[in-house]
Amino acid sequence: MTMSNTGGRRRAPTIHDVAREAGVSRGTVSRVLNGGHYVSPAAQEAVNAAIRKTGYVVNRHARSLITGRSDSVGFLLTEPQERFFEDPNFNVLLRGCTQALAAHDIPLLLMLAGTRDERRRITRYITAGHVDGVLLVSSHSGDPVAEELRAAGVPLVACGKPIGLGSKVSYVAADDRDGARDMVRHLLSLGRRRIGVVTGPPDTPGGVERLAGYREVLAEAGLPADERLVVSGDYSRASGEAGAERLLERAPDMDAVFVASDLMAQGVLAALHRAGKRVPEDIAVGGFDDSPAATAATPALTTIRQPWDRISNEMVRVLLAQLGGEDPAAVILPTELVRRESA
């Protein structure tokens, strides 16, 4: 009667135990574990049975030691922390990436690099090869971590087009410009002609591209470019509130606002409410993101849906392709107008 796998918590079974159980050599077990090429069907089956019987699980440390790969990837957040809190997009993205990676049996290491010290530590950790690649969430330009990682040759996929870096870095992004165009066209179709905009920070792709889309459509419609109708925020609720106040002051005849994020749009709604403006009767409001904030708002926000589930899937796909030796790639995904009450 031999010792079996149940109970005892003695020692985890190794590839050796499996080999003995299956009556083959370590090499054959290893081959089965790694795709099963050059293994006879009989051996294949014997090994699988032995694995089930012993409850064998590969020791990833031993594997990594020799392969040099870690079979894990990092999810790196270099944003200032308040965004992480307030922006529901991060949650969706994080969850999507975790799941997409889990499907490949690849664990995700969460890394927060808010301070200088943290950045140094994390950079060291990553460049030491403790992860095979990095999913980067950092829309601000001039991110030193991103640049260092790129220089060190770490496979990298950014979420949103990285402004500072060269073209050699992969990214996945929603079509910000096209989304903005859709929204502004929608506002025009409602008969609005004095359309304001609260855009994002000018060092983020969302800030730049959404504003560009807005300007393009107005120009195409033959409307004058009026800089009094343009203010910028930082994607926070508070900045939306402040932005709306400034707009109302500078352009009291405004009849619509395009806001570059739902969270800011919440702030805008609050400011308009305080100013006695009815939405959408007096002023139509269009958001961006289709976050939970959009449905939570009163009135519910008409907004642009970013395909976050597809974005996370694509980020993982592109990163894995890169780990497999493929070249960096840029992926741009279409957005969708979601009509609710605010416009």
Next chain:
Amino acid sequence: MTMSNTGGRRRAPTIHDVAREAGVSRGTVSRVLNGGHYVSPAAQEAVNAAIRKTGYVVNRHARSLITGRSDSVGFLLTEPQERFFEDPNFNVLLRGCTQALAAHDIPLLLMLAGTRDERRRITRYITAGHVDGVLLVSSHSGDPVAEELRAAGVPLVACGKPIGLGSKVSYVAADDRDGARDMVRHLLSLGRRRIGVVTGPPDTPGGVERLAGYREVLAEAGLPADERLVVSGDYSRASGEAGAERLLERAPDMDAVFVASDLMAQGVLAALHRAGKRVPEDIAVGGFDDSPAATAATPALTTIRQPWDRISNEMVRVLLAQLGGEDPAAVILPTELVRRESA
């Protein structure tokens, strides 16, 4: 002229290189790396200089292979996914844990186990020793993953008291009952006497304890227990809305509601607004959590703050203590009443 660390990306320096550079043996370098006991000051310094010069970073896989530890911990979420989205507490908790662990140079693996298959995979992964311990977020009772991990002897710290499990599992929780007591006492102090409650699911500690606190205070105040004033939700906004409607129907003379989460309280506010009730004039509303939803609501919610930053710190502290050989422990942290407009 010897090959130096800069450029070339040839091969990462090993402990061997450091030893040669410092003129000592591998063993001495290893001792320096692991606390520096039994190392002469001279050797200590030589090794540190060599580490700086070579840019050496320890290979964690090699270390883990021999120590059997992975020097990483898992953050396991077995909640249904919508909570992860909607509840901002998870973000604060996740961020806090990541940072607290980073201070000990321990990476955090994010694990989502929503479906049966995912649960199986994750359990296998964890029990195989790929993480040293687990921070568990799963308030629902009868969680099969938690039970399996406990049975397998995996060091575990839960967030919130795990209902199903025995007392051998560590947890960190806010004092739900006391927080509820504070809120209900506050409502009483405002002169309210017909106080309703929208509690959480009865299989969560929040659902049980907050309701218990509510009942205790009413009893202590000599008020009758009226089951028409008690409904339960699932912490979602929608369930708060439905709960408020049911309360209004069953107890039209209600003059206050204690809601077991801010998110549900948002729903309650919406329902009250629709029913033409003014808050706080007609009905005072008290929330729980002090989440961003509390300030976003109109009127801003009076609520109970849970010390999430302390909770995450304590979770990590208790887990690390357990990894160091200490026994499981329960930590209960005080809450705080935050007065705003709604009550």
Next chain:
DNA sequence: TTCTCTACTGTGAACGCTCACAGAAGCATG
């Protein structure tokens, strides 16, 4: 037959580290 090719299998040698052990040196104690 003999040779070559393909499909499959087993065996040492790493990978980079820690741990146990042996041994050296210094100093106090018997």
Next chain:
DNA sequence: CATGCTTCTGTGAGCGTTCACAGTAGAGAA
């Protein structure tokens, strides 16, 4: 002067895997 103790150092072994290589068997071609 031996003995013990403490502090420090180097060395071999081995953690569990993969990889390169050598080798076997069987099929088909010369």
